[in-house]
Amino acid sequence: MANKKKIKGVEPVNIATEKAILGCILKNKDVADNAIPKLTADMFYDNNHKSIFTACQKLYEEGKDIDVVTAQTQMINDRTDFPDVFNYLVELTTKAPIDITKWESYVDILMYNAKLQQIINAGSALIEIGRSAKSIDEASERVSDVFIEISDVESSDEGIQQIDKLVLKYIDNYHKALNDKNAFKGLSTGFNIFDEYTNGLLKSAVHILAARPGVGKTAFALNIVANIIQREAQKNIPLKDKSVIAFFCLEMSNDDLIHRLMSTLSNIPLRKIRKAEVSNDELFKFAEVSQLLQNNNLYLDTTASISPGEILARCQKIKIDNGGRLDLVVIDYLQLLSLNESGAGSGNMTQDVTRISRGIKMLAMKLNVPVIALSQMSRSIDSLARKDKTPKLSDLRESGAIEQDADVVFFLSYGRKADSEKGLPATINLNIEKNRHGERNAIVYNWYGSTVTFKEAPVEQQRVYDTESGEVKGKGKYRKKEESDSEDENKIDNEVKNENKENDDSLGY
Known part of the structure; x- marks a missing residue:
């Protein structure tokens, strides 16, 4: 030897x-x-x-x-x-x-040397884990804990502090905000009404995006990414200054995600891209968008089984590679995350989701970055006995810990079907049911299924009828439904859709 x-x-x-x-x-x-x-x-x-x-x-x-x-x-x-x-x-x-x-x-x-010593100790701990772990699952979980311990190199946790110094710092920041109206705003999603209600995607905040299968969770998250890419390209922002985004998807391949981004950014139907039937006239736009995607700081990770600890470790590496910058983390989706490498849980889904939800919140705070975590909804909303189809916090699957840890919770649900005769696109309703940074409200989006694209509906259409309260939500206020409200503006499609028909043009989803 x-x-x-x-x-x-x-x-x-x-x-x-x-x-x-x-x-x-x-x-x-x-x-x-x-x-x-x-x-x-x-x-x-x-x-x-x-x-x-x-x-x-x-x-x-x-x-x-x-x-x-x-x-x-x-x-x-x-x-x-x-x-x-x-x-x-x-x-x-x-x-x-x-x-x-x-x-x-x-x-x-002193702090720098202590951190280096912590890394050395972590190396010794990893060797000990390799020698003593009785299973891969045990080793994976212990390794994740080690990475979490050494990951807070730039932790924002400053411990307990007297308020006089905190107020001085606050006033200093507020004076800066008076001269820069964007100082207190988070990362813009490119959806103006959503940003108005939430103040953008704020650092350290967890945003839960929930919907039933097929309504468009992944599509909406990718639209936010596409909006950021387009905005920064239009402003000619150099690559080194562009937003650094990490997108973790546990149920699609890299090609699937890129197909969708290509379709949304190029306005070429997704079906044509998937089947390689792009016309000669569309090839120029296709090449232009492919170049646009290459010139960005977007990271895709499609590992099928991954834990919050592993995501944290990978995001830390991305931050190091980008000079300490990371602007957005997207996780698709929460219930697919595991507690260890094999994907095995404790056998109690509620307990597992509680630990995973807390892990995501710790990730957002340690990285000081906004996190969008997609989530499933329970099937109770599809029950024929349930007359009110408006999504509520209680509709989150294994909801207790998720709604507690989240800063913002918003739901997508079906609105109006597409009407080709009238030239009307399908609509999707977005209900903000929890918002620590602003008001609860609702937004109407036009949905263009062929290119997997969401666009905020015109202001005059920003009204969503709440079947439980009898109120109409939209554009900054709640009000009672009026007789003059047209049926098209307030109709909610309550049909149960169990299949993913997101890109079926005949249905508009």
Whole structure:
């Protein structure tokens, strides 16, 4: 057997920096108040330094002054085994190479080294998992946990903070917003009315898009991607500045997704693209759109069995490859996600979805990125006994955790069928049933099935009749149904559609 090659390298340790930051904390109250909440004892390599910081941290938490005497007293009370601790503390404040004005740089160095050490420890943990795991499922789940632990390199979690500093930061950002009206807005979906109600796709927010099979969940999500691509192309934004998007689809192939994007962006019928029946006149547009798609930061992942932890790890790599940027994550769809590599769950679907839903929320917050997660609806909405066909939060499949973790929940449902004689396209209703960033409302979309395209209906058609409340939702307000409302504008198609007829032009879906 070949000898194992010993890995050589330098440990990510800087004892001088550890001494410098401890000296700053012991000498200056403002530094202590700002530095201690950012650090943990585990970030220090030297065990004596761990003990000193722990003592300072306890004093800080108890609201006591921090200096050489109080730190020594705390360490004695903690029965810390550190001979001649007083002289060492004095040395930290007098002889250590410290500059109070550079304390933030010391903290940055310490945190950077700690993160490198965490990565080294993760490598050791992966080796141990490989040697001790009793099954692939167990190994996969433990590996996902390791990646989650080291993935928050740029975590936005700053711990508990006093409100006075938070308000100052808020006012500063608000002043910027007064000069830039887009400062508080999220990523635009390209659907103006939707953006008006939700303020766009906000960072760290989870947006649940739910519908019954065949209504157009995947198509709507891909339309948002297509809108972003078109908008940035029209503005001639260079590739390095274009939005970075990760699209995870667990039930379609890469070719299927690209077929749909090509159809939506080129306005060439999807059937013709799938059957390679594009005409000579359409080939130029086809080539133009293919070039457009190549010149983008769009990532597709069609792994059939993947967990939130694995998605998080892959998204972290995308961020690293793009200079720390990731603008949108789409997951199609939530109920197909697994808790481990094999796709096996606990046997309790509700518990599994609860863990998956929480994993998606953690993913959005750790990456500080908006997430669109597609979701199935329960079959109860199709029940003949149910007269009200307007989607509700309770229609989410295994709904408890999903509606709790989500920031925005919106449903797609059938509206009017296409009327070729009158030249009217089919419509799809979008109901926003939960919205932490704005109002609940409804939007009407014209649906062009041949090119898998959604377009917001004209303002005068933005009215959806709620069969339960007797209210008409639309364009910013709820109101009671009026006699003058035309049947076409308020009719909801309540037929049960069990097959995917999304691209059947004869039905309009």
